Amino acid sequence: MRAEHFCGECGHVQPASPTDYFSFFGLPRRLELDEAALEREFYTLSRKLHPDIYSRASAREQAWSLEKSSQLNDAYRTLHDPISRTEYLLGLEGIELEEQSKSATEKARAAGVEKKQSVPPELLEEAFELSMLLEEAKAGGVDDDLRAQLVSTRQSLTARLNAMHDELRAAWKQWDEGDSAATAAMVDVLNRRSYLRNLLREINEVLNS
Amino acid sequence: MGSGPSLAHPDAPGKGVFIIPGEDGEMLVPSVVALDANNHFLVGNAAREALLTTPDRAIYSVKRLMGRGMEDVQQELKLFPFHLAEDLAPGEVLRIKLGGRAYTPPEISAQILRQLKRNAERFFGAPVKQAVITVPAYFNDAQRQATKDAGRIAGLEVLRLVNEPTAASLAYGLDRKQNGTIAVYDFGGGTFDISVLKLKDGIFEVIATNGDTHLGGDDIDNLLIAVAVEDIAGDLKMNVRERPEVVQRLRRAMIEAKIALSSQESAAIDVELPGGVRYQRTITREMFEPMIAPIVERTLAPCRQALRDAGIEAAQVDEVVLVGGSTRIPLVRRKVEQLFGRKPHTELNPDEVVALGAAVQAQILGGGSEETKDMLLLDVTPLSLGIEALGGVTAKIIHRNSTIPASATEQFTTGVEGQTSIAIHVLQGERELAKDCRSLARFDLKGVPPMPAGLPRIEVRFLIDANGILHVSAREQRSGKEAEIQVQPSYGLTDEQVESMILDSFDNAEQDLAERQLIEARNEAETILTALRKGRRSEAWTMLSFTEQRKIEGAETRLRQAVAGTDHGLVRRAIDELNQATMHLAELMMDAAVGGALRGRNMETTGIEEGPAAPHPIGKAEFS
Numbered sequence: 001m002r003a004e005h006f007c008g009e010c011g012h013v014q015p016a017s018p019t020d021y022f023s024f025f026g027l028p029r030r031l032e033l034d035e036a037a038l039e040r041e042f043y044t045l046s047r048k049l050h051p052d053i054y055s056r057a058s059a060r061e062q063a064w065s066l067e068k069s070s071q072l073n074d075a076y077r078t079l080h081d082p083i084s085r086t087e088y089l090l091g092l093e094g095i096e097l098e099e100q101s102k103s104a105t106e107k108a109r110a111a112g113v114e115k116k117q118s119v120p121p122e123l124l125e126e127a128f129e130l131s132m133l134l135e136e137a138k139a140g141g142v143d144d145d146l147r148a149q150l151v152s153t154r155q156s157l158t159a160r161l162n163a164m165h166d167e168l169r170a171a172w173k174q175w176d177e178g179d180s181a182a183t184a185a186m187v188d189v190l191n192r193r194s195y196l197r198n199l200l201r202e203i204n205e206v207l208n209s
Numbered sequence: 210m211g212s213g214p215s216l217a218h219p220d221a222p223g224k225g226v227f228i229i230p231g232e233d234g235e236m237l238v239p240s241v242v243a244l245d246a247n248n249h250f251l252v253g254n255a256a257r258e259a260l261l262t263t264p265d266r267a268i269y270s271v272k273r274l275m276g277r278g279m280e281d282v283q284q285e286l287k288l289f290p291f292h293l294a295e296d297l298a299p300g301e302v303l304r305i306k307l308g309g310r311a312y313t314p315p316e317i318s319a320q321i322l323r324q325l326k327r328n329a330e331r332f333f334g335a336p337v338k339q340a341v342i343t344v345p346a347y348f349n350d351a352q353r354q355a356t357k358d359a360g361r362i363a364g365l366e367v368l369r370l371v372n373e374p375t376a377a378s379l380a381y382g383l384d385r386k387q388n389g390t391i392a393v394y395d396f397g398g399g400t401f402d403i404s405v406l407k408l409k410d411g412i413f414e415v416i417a418t419n420g421d422t423h424l425g426g427d428d429i430d431n432l433l434i435a436v437a438v439e440d441i442a443g444d445l446k447m448n449v450r451e452r453p454e455v456v457q458r459l460r461r462a463m464i465e466a467k468i469a470l471s472s473q474e475s476a477a478i479d480v481e482l483p484g485g486v487r488y489q490r491t492i493t494r495e496m497f498e499p500m501i502a503p504i505v506e507r508t509l510a511p512c513r514q515a516l517r518d519a520g521i522e523a524a525q526v527d528e529v530v531l532v533g534g535s536t537r538i539p540l541v542r543r544k545v546e547q548l549f550g551r552k553p554h555t556e557l558n559p560d561e562v563v564a565l566g567a568a569v570q571a572q573i574l575g576g577g578s579e580e581t582k583d584m585l586l587l588d589v590t591p592l593s594l595g596i597e598a599l600g601g602v603t604a605k606i607i608h609r610n611s612t613i614p615a616s617a618t619e620q621f622t623t624g625v626e627g628q629t630s631i632a633i634h635v636l637q638g639e640r641e642l643a644k645d646c647r648s649l650a651r652f653d654l655k656g657v658p659p660m661p662a663g664l665p666r667i668e669v670r671f672l673i674d675a676n677g678i679l680h681v682s683a684r685e686q687r688s689g690k691e692a693e694i695q696v697q698p699s700y701g702l703t704d705e706q707v708e709s710m711i712l713d714s715f716d717n718a719e720q721d722l723a724e725r726q727l728i729e730a731r732n733e734a735e736t737i738l739t740a741l742r743k744g745r746r747s748e749a750w751t752m753l754s755f756t757e758q759r760k761i762e763g764a765e766t767r768l769r770q771a772v773a774g775t776d777h778g779l780v781r782r783a784i785d786e787l788n789q790a791t792m793h794l795a796e797l798m799m800d801a802a803v804g805g806a807l808r809g810r811n812m813e814t815t816g817i818e819e820g821p822a823a824p825h826p827i828g829k830a831e832f833s
Binding site: 052067070076077 | 368369570574576583587615616672
């Protein structure tokens with residue numbers, strides 16, 4: 001059911017009511033979606049809601065257009081990207097992702113607490129090797145040899161990261177068909193992905209310094 | 210609003226977009242402001258002259274000082290001839306000393322805007338009250354706020370701030386009407402921006418933007434000046450560092466040389482120094498390019514970052530557009546071509562394309578003409594917005610390159626029993642620690658209902674509007690009470706300060722306006738009367754009927770009387786009357802000129818100064 005953006009009678013912008021991003025676009029809560037169609041709808045709604053269109057309208061309409069278009073942009077940004085769409089839907093379903101997430105990291109850091117780190121098993125060995133390399137880098141700087149090793153590790157981790165997208169899409173299909181076991185699969189992929197990204201970030205920090 | 214020249218641009222529905230000239234007929238108004246001997250403001254070319262004679266009473270590139278504090282501008286100050294007020298505190302808006310008073314950067318910018326406003330009013334013959342102003346895409350909130358303040362002080366309602374690369378893409382898009390991915394490389398006088406956009410069916414969607422607000426043609430100029438100063442110290446054993454007038458003379462010469470080197474292999478420099486000595490040398494492109502290579506190199510990292518953020522490779526960009534005077538430099542063009550693997554577009558004048566784009570945006574805001582009715586700009590915020598959290602870290606709440614308007618909501622609570630206010634520090638930037646980010650403002654949420662610690666639930670809403678400026682609102686959820694927010698903008702003016710500056714200028718404005726209108730009317734009268742004197746001596750005069758001649762003389766007398774008075778409206782009406790009366794004379798003189806040209810006679814003997822193509826002061830005579 002699409003959220004009511006415009007009054008059926010007078011066609012004017014309606015005050016933004018709290019609504020989830022899927023209903024904003026009149027979409028069902030499914031993970032697979034036609035991204036091209038979403039983009040078209042985003043453009044169509046932008047043409048109707050953007051503040052530029054209301055620059056000569058009443059102050060009230062301008063305020064509502066500002067609210068509405070920020071909601072539109074937030075919704076599009078979240079649904080458009082496969083990862084944020086998955087996280088968002090899981091959130092709507094009340095599922096908490098593990099504490100690998102960035103916001104959890106920030107929360108923990110803000111509270112001055114050590115965040116929980118559970119290493120995905122298949123990455124254990126690589127994570128260990130990488131931490132050795134990073135120690136070396138911190139201690140003695142990055143020589144050509146070390147640089148080559150780090151670049152090669154980055155490449156293999158990036159390949160793994162890209163492979164996760166396929167895993168995720170498979171899980172989506174399951175979930176959309178109503179198989180709730182898919183939830184656990186998606187949470188797992190997202191957590192492992194998060195961990196991988198942290199590793200890659202550390203490598204890049206060392207390589208770019 | 211350039212660091213270099215600024216342009217005014219009319220928005221006339223039905224017409225195309227074009228640039229209107231200033232009082233002196235020039236298209237570009239140099240962004241220079243100076244005080245004359247009577248402490249009146251000069252803007253543009255007149256002020257540029259003042260830079261040479263009284264550099265301590267002139268300011269250029271004030272754009273580089275907007276939204277900034279003392280700590281940020283130390284480097285630039287070394288080569289600027291003007292001085293800051295002595296009692297500046299960190300975090301305070303800058304104040305620049307000029308003619309016995311101190312002015313903030315928005316006040317100086319407002320002078321430039323006022324001049325542009327006047328140029329537009331002259332063109333239309335009607336008041337101009339609204340404006341679309343362009344800013345670098347990478348400008349932060351404080352810099353944008355300062356620009357808006359400048360607009361208000363100049364008496365303009367700022368309808369929209371538009372990012373410069375996005376504006377350029379509008380002008381370009383209007384021109385080309387093609388879908389695809391565009392990269393806009395904008396290298397101006399003081400700032401560098403790179404934006405990656407997607408054009409689709411009239412929607413201009415910015416995907417990523419990056420830049421450096423401390424990088425521009427000015428840096429190239431400063432490098433050249435440093436070289437000159439060293440040369441002079443070494444070869445001529447003269448220390449000119451402490452002589453601002455000499456430095457300004459060198460600056461002008463180096464800028465001319467730099468410009469020449471864009472189309473020539475070498476440029477000669479010849480500057481008079483104190484004591485009659487001359488500084489003479491030649492700079493070749495071979496010398497110039499390695500000198501400026503590091504500066505140009507600095508533009509490439511933001512480009513790569515923007516491409517990464519956009520999730521595309523350089524090769525996937527369909528079109529590259531160059532904006533800004535500094536992109537005329539051959540080395541810059543080569544580097545850009547290398548990076549993107551294709552030749553960049555340069556058909557649109559890099560100095561004017563941004564103003565053209567702003568005019569297109571103004572048309573869109575005004576309801577759209579036939580051409581622009583399907584166009585819409587979707588821009589992004591260039592910097593992540595965050596809040597300072599415990600431990601001095603930044604918690605990001607709106608990420609960079611988020612389409613605007615964008616919003617985020619955060620929950621806050623109290624730490625102490627009975628606490629009635631909460632301090633929030635808002636930051637912009639990508640770094641982890643608050644101290645490494647840009648301080649935007651500190652908010653004090655007041656009026657929190659006194660409760661045990663941890664109970665109040667304050668919902669704070671951060672909204673970045675279509676101008677890229679932040680608005681904050683807060684609500685205590687249990688009581689539904691709206692919390693009062695007091696803003697202390699960093700490096701900015703409070704609303705009260707802006708109001709008082711507007712009033713200040715308003716008091717003078719009325720008087721100024723009448724005075725100025727009279728001066729302008731008198732100038733025009735002078736022009737037409739001079740032309741008439743010449744006309745009297747021409748053959749064409751003898752071809753007029755007695756009645757026509759008497760009519761002209763009568764109108765002339767009335768105009769002279771009006772000019773001697775103080776009613777500018779009267780002067781204008783008298784000008785119109787004389788114009789009417791001399792129309793036939795003008796036509797006859799034109800015919801004679803054309804005939805004369807065909808028969809090999811020159812303009813002077815026919816009694817008119819300008820050629821047929823120029824707007825003739827005596828009458829309306831257009832060759833189309």
